[in-house]
Structure formats: C-alpha cells, structure tokens
Amino acid sequence: MPTETQSLRKLGFLTIGLFDGDDPRPGHESTLRVLExxxxxxxxxxxxxxxxxxxxxxxxxxxxxxxxxxxxxxELGTAVIPLGWENPLRLAEDLATVDVLSGGRLNPGVSVSPPMHYDDVRGALYPDTGDQEDFGYDRVSRLLSLVRGERASTFSGVEGIETFSDRVQPHSPGLASRVWYGGASTRSAVWAGQAGMNYLTSSVVRAEEGSTDFEKIQLSHVRAFREHHPDGAQARVSQGLVVIPTDSATAEQRAKYEDYAAKRLPRTKTPQGPGGLLFSRDYVGTSAEIASQLYQHAAFREIDEVAFALPFTFEHEDYVQILTDLATRLGPELGWKPAS
Structure with a gap:
C-alpha cells in the first residue's frame, strides 16, 4: 500500500513494440533495446x-x-496473451521453454474472450472448430494445469528409439506461480482470485452497477480479487496506468506528451463501446506532481507493485527519457529502490 510513509516495492513498465509493416526489424530491435x-x-x-x-x-x-x-x-512478462488465439498445450510448451531460457524470470499474463473481429478471422484461425471453441475461463484452467505439469497425454515411455513424456516438456517448476490474469471486471477478479493466480489491472475497467468512477471500480476489483484468493491481502496485484514523467524531457517532448494525453482525455468521461469500458486518464508531469497524484489514487494505495504503460506512438528517444525518469525520479519519489 504505497503512501508517503510506505514504499512501492516493485517497479515495472509495459511496451507495445510498434513497428513499420514494410520494415519490421527496427521496431522489434527497438523493443529489445528498451527491455535492455x-x-x-x-x-x-x-x-x-x-x-x-x-x-x-x-x-x-x-x-x-x-x-x-x-x-x-x-523479470519478463506478457500483458496480456489473449488465449482465444492460442492452443493451451502449445502455449504451455512455449512458456516453459522461455522460462527455462530466462532462468525462471517469465511472468505470463493471459486473458480470455473471443478473438477481436472473430467473424473476420475465424476462417483462418479455427476453420473447422470455430463454433465449438471455448473462450471462457476453462481455457485458462487448461493452461494452468499443463504449466503445473499435470498429464497432457495418456502415453509415456519408450517407443523405438524415442522417449515420450505424459506432461509438457520442458517442465519449469515455479512457472505456474508466476502466471497472471489480466482482468477488467469484478467477475474476472473473483475468478482469478479463486484460481490462485496473480492479477493485472490496467488503465481500462468495465463500468459496473452504474458507476463511472474509475478509481472506485478498480479498487473494488483489487479487493474482490484478494477476498477470494488463498493468500488474501498478500495476493499479488500489479497496476498498469499510463504514466509519463517530464523531469528531463525537452520542451518539444513535454508538448507532445501533453497533447497526447489531452487527445485521449475525452474517452475517460463516459463508458466506451458495447463493453462499457472506462479508461483512466494519463498521468503527465514532473515526478513530484505524479507521485502526489498517485498517492491520492484509491486503487494505487492498495498495491505495492506497478507496470506503468508506455504510450503507443512515441519515438525510441522518448521511451529512453521516460524510462530514465521513471527509474531515477518517479520511482524514488514513491520510495522504490532500483534492483542491483
């Protein structure tokens, strides 16, 4: 619970990794440089x-x-993998492989729902089983069981010169405890808590029970998750607001950041789209200003780790400035200390 007297424990960031469709390599390389x-x-x-x-x-x-x-x-995370696009068995193999390569640093974040524009992509994604696919929480349960090492096959043993396992290989002990659910509703928060997962809450929530108070709704999700989690108040929650410190920004950068936030502000006023989504405002200003605002944020006061989201459309140099200020200015303002 970060306050002026209690420190933020973990500081992370989130990037979308944009690239040019005609020349995708530089964008991917930029993303890797940002992670480094x-x-x-x-x-x-x-x-x-x-x-x-x-x-x-x-x-x-x-x-x-x-x-x-x-x-x-x-630590390296995904926020989030939409499981409607994935086969849980194949994804479990990929996640375990990357976790082994990382030395146990992977934090997979997942969510469920039908794929976006499903009618348009169903022919390519599930041409034969589109009407039978399950896009609910059972898909997450399947992934979790496979990551935990539960049986994936009724056969194991030696056949000729090949040896077969009845569970996902490689098996990475501990990975299941680092799987997160990205939720935006009370229903998702409760389910993730009951499933014993970690919980990602972002700058988007669903308007519920007539409320349009973003902070109040997000706070209710955090509390509902922990109320239903075996670890209670110690269950891990990470918050992902868009936060843009300007301490070392040039005048041009500050103007760009402020314009970006201003153009996105109208969508925070009322629920958006058929899902009734509510968006948080973006936080732009000096680290001292942002810290003061976050200390007043009802949901922020309930968590001790964050993964602040980088804006979608900025340049690599902008991300360098923002990340540097997050780590050297805003983090310390929130009582956080960098990892050695």
Whole structure:
C-alpha cells in the first residue's frame, strides 16, 4: 500500500513494440533495446503487449525468448496473451521453454474472450472448430494445469528409439506461480482470485452497477480479487496506468506528451463501446506532481507493485527519457529502490 510513509516495492513498465509493416526489424530491435535499458536502470520487470494482425508485437513469447539472451536479471512478462488465439498445450510448451531460457524470470499474463473481429478471422484461425471453441475461463484452467505439469497425454515411455513424456516438456517448476490474469471486471477478479493466480489491472475497467468512477471500480476489483484468493491481502496485484514523467524531457517532448494525453482525455468521461469500458486518464508531469497524484489514487494505495504503460506512438528517444525518469525520479519519489 504505497503512501508517503510506505514504499512501492516493485517497479515495472509495459511496451507495445510498434513497428513499420514494410520494415519490421527496427521496431522489434527497438523493443529489445528498451527491455535492455530497463534492466540497466534497475526496473524489476518489463512487459510486452500482444497485438494480432496489427503493427505491434504479435508473438511476445518469441520476443521475450530473444530478451532472455540480452538480459540476466529483470523479470519478463506478457500483458496480456489473449488465449482465444492460442492452443493451451502449445502455449504451455512455449512458456516453459522461455522460462527455462530466462532462468525462471517469465511472468505470463493471459486473458480470455473471443478473438477481436472473430467473424473476420475465424476462417483462418479455427476453420473447422470455430463454433465449438471455448473462450471462457476453462481455457485458462487448461493452461494452468499443463504449466503445473499435470498429464497432457495418456502415453509415456519408450517407443523405438524415442522417449515420450505424459506432461509438457520442458517442465519449469515455479512457472505456474508466476502466471497472471489480466482482468477488467469484478467477475474476472473473483475468478482469478479463486484460481490462485496473480492479477493485472490496467488503465481500462468495465463500468459496473452504474458507476463511472474509475478509481472506485478498480479498487473494488483489487479487493474482490484478494477476498477470494488463498493468500488474501498478500495476493499479488500489479497496476498498469499510463504514466509519463517530464523531469528531463525537452520542451518539444513535454508538448507532445501533453497533447497526447489531452487527445485521449475525452474517452475517460463516459463508458466506451458495447463493453462499457472506462479508461483512466494519463498521468503527465514532473515526478513530484505524479507521485502526489498517485498517492491520492484509491486503487494505487492498495498495491505495492506497478507496470506503468508506455504510450503507443512515441519515438525510441522518448521511451529512453521516460524510462530514465521513471527509474531515477518517479520511482524514488514513491520510495522504490532500483534492483542491483
């Protein structure tokens, strides 16, 4: 519970990893350089978003596999993998492999719901089973059981010169305890708590029971999750607001950041789209100003770790400035100390 007298325990950041569709390598390289910088600055964790059929990271597990070879300490997370696009068995194999490569640093974040624009992609994604696919919480349960090492096959043993296992290989002990659920509703918070997962709450929640108070709704999700989790108040929750410190920014950068936040502000006033989504405002200002605002944020006061989201459309140099200020200015303002 960060307050002026109680410190933020873990500081992380989240990036979308945009790239040019005609020349995608530089964008991916920029993302890897950002992750490396995060480790150098002492961040506890670095997270990548997941975007299908867009110009953002479509395969965060592959990107993080590369990052395991360019970092040695920082935790690496996905926020979040939409399981509607995934086969839980194959994903479990990929996650375990990357966790082994990282030395146990992977933090997979997942969520469920039908894939976006499902009617448009179903023919390519599930041409034969589209009407039978389950896009509910059972898909998460399947993934968790496979990551834990529960049976995936009724056969094991030697066949000819090949040896077969009845569980996912490689098996990475401890990985299951680092799986997160990205939720935006009370229902998801309760389910994730009952499943014993960790909980990611972001700058988006669902308007519930007629309320449009973002902080109040997010706080209710955090509390509902912990009330239903075996670890109670000690259950891990990470908050992912968009936070842009300007301490070392140029005048041009500050103007760009303020314009970015101003253009996004109208969407915070009322629920958006058929899902009734509520968006948090973006936090732009000096670290002292942002720290003061966060200490007044009802949900922020209930957590002790964050993964602040980087804006989508900025340049690499902007991310360097923002990350540097987060680690050297805002983090210390919140009582956080960089990892050695």
């Amino acid at each position: 910088l995060g480790e150098q600055l002492g961040f506890d964790s670095a997270w990548v978003r997941h975007r299908h059929l867009q110009y953002g990271i479509s395969s965060p597990v592959a990107v993080l596999a590369a990052a395991t070879q360019r970092t040695s300490r920082i």
